[in-house]
Amino acid sequence: MISSLTGTVSHVGLHSAVLDVNGFGMQVQATPQTLSTLRAGNQARVFTSMIVREDSMTLFGFTDPEEREVFETLLGVSGVGPRLALAVLAVHPPAAIRVAASSGDDKAFSKVPGIGPKGARRIVLELADKLVPLESDTPGTAADAWQSQVLAAMMGLGWSEKDAGSAIEAAVKESPEVAAAGDVGSILKLTLRRLGQDGARSSARASVN
Known part of the structure; x- marks a missing residue:
């Protein structure tokens, strides 16, 4: 399991970035917010979650462990894959996602492209006891x-x-x-x-x- 990467940013694209880590170019998929913090030629650290499938291994990058935790929790919802979980984080910060899940605010999830009313209600129901606001989420x-x-x-x-x-x-x-x-x-x-x-x-x- 690769939990983080530290290296030189060699490329920043619309949906992913590449970090040169000890001579290896490691590509990570990330939200626009995370990608906006990376600059080609600069040193950076991203927290990662690896999704392994039969035909691929994909790294998803995050600015902090909290964002990664919310991403991985979203993956536990039926019908939510890594792309959709990343889309949720592209629209709402982790604190807002926790508040929406705990308060039953399905409209917040309906704002995410690819999530309809039924999907939003399912997300709220399945996350209700899994994502709760942190003390710092004032x-x-x-x-x-x-x-x-x-x-x-x-x-x-x-x-x-x-x-x-x-x-x-x-x-x-x-x-x-x-x-x-x-x-x-x-x-x-x-x-x-x-x-x-x-x-x-x-x-x-x-x-x-």
Whole structure:
């Protein structure tokens, strides 16, 4: 069992990254949030879970053991494979998943592409006693979790920390209900749209001047 990898990042793609570990190129599948923390040429450590099948061995990478634990717990739900479990983590941070599972919030899982209403209810039923909020999963901590993930994703796309932070704040004020849900994917889309609008306004002003 390979539980973590430490090495030089040699490639970062849309769905995976490759780490050079003692001369071996190790590919890991990961969420956009995890991939956004990796930079080609930099040293990095990712926590991993290996899925072994008859015709393949696949590594899935995570930023911390908590994310990996939630991923592996999701795999215990009937009908949930590694790709779908990774999709859940791409939409919700671990703290939000624990809260949704323990509170019976099936709508949170319905927001994940590939999960319908029936599948969401099944996930909630099967996870109810397996994923419970940690003591640290207070509302403030959960908010910090999605904010840091969105900020990291924006910086990974080339925005400065200052511009990304301002856009996130503006997007949250515009749609507080999305922020309250902790939906990382939706918040990221709102932030990108906000940056696009600000950029368009700046260009328009420049043209007028």
